[in-house]
Amino acid sequence: MEKKPVEWKRLLNVHDNDQSQVIESLLASENIPVLRKEQGTGNYLRIYMGSSLTGVDIYVPDSCYQQALELLTGDDEYLPSSASEAIDVYQPDFIKRKKTARMIIAITIIAPVIIGLIYIIVSNLLNLFHLL
Template sequence: MFCPKCKSEYIEGYTHCKKCDVDLVDELPEEPDEYEDAPSIDPVKIRYAPNAIDAEMAMDLLRQNNIPCFSKHSESGGYMSIYMGFSVYGEDIYVDRNNAQAALDVLNDWDIVQGALGEDPDELEEPDSPEAPDEPDESYDNAPSYTRRRTAARVFAVYFAASIILASLFGALIMLLDILLD
C-alpha cells in the first residue's frame, strides 16, 4: 500500500495516510519522464568573453531579451577558476542556432551603446558569426608571454608547485632547528 501524495509505503492493514490525510492505493501511478518533452537545442558559440563578469553581463542582456543562453569555460578555464577563483581563459557564450542572429543583434546593439558611453569602439570585440569556425588570433604569436593564456596557466602551476615545495622545506628546517636547539 502506498500514499499517492507523499509516496510512503505502508504495510498491509493500513488504508489511510495520517500525514497526508488521503486513502492509500495498491500501486503508485507511473510518473511521466520529466525530460521527455524537453526541447533539443543546437548550441552555437556567439561570443567569447574574456572573464566571467563580461560573460554574465552579456548573458543577462540575452536573458532580458528572452534568448536562452549558457556559458562554458574556454579550454581548461573551469579548472583554473577552481584553483584561482578566476580563469585567464575566459568563457564562451552559446545560444540555440535558431536564436543566434537575434542574439548577435542584441549584443551588437549593446556594443554600440557601450561605445557611445565612452569606451573606445576599436577595443570592442566583434562577435563570431554562428557559421565561422574558431580561428587562432594572428597576434597571439607576437604577444608577450604573460598575455598568452597557456603560458600564464603554466607559470601559475610552476609558482604554485614551487611554493608548496618551499613551504615543506621551510617546515622541515623549522623542525630540525627545534630538535637541535632542545
C-alpha cells in the same frame, strides 16, 4: 512525441565572469536562453586561482543566434559595432595571456632540459680529453 534537441551555437568568448554576466543578462532581457562553458580546465582554474586563462564561451540556441548577434551589435557605444567584433570582442587580450602562459610553461620545462644536455655534453668532452 519526441522533443528535438536544441542545437547550440558559440556566440562569443569573454574574459571573465563579470563580462559573462553582463552579456547573459542582456540576452536574458530578450528571452534568449544562454549556455556558458569554460574550455579545458577553466572551471578548476577559476576555483583554484580565482580566474581562468580560457575565458568563458557563451552559447545561444541556433534559432536565436541571429537575434543575439543583432542585440550585441546594436548602436550602443559600449557594444561592438560589427558581427566579427561581437564574436571576438575579448579575444585579443585572452590570446596574449594564453601565449604568455604557454611561454612560461615552455621555459620552465625546456630550460632545465637544455642546461642538463649542455652539462652532459661538456662533461663528456672533458672526459674525452682527460681534463676532468
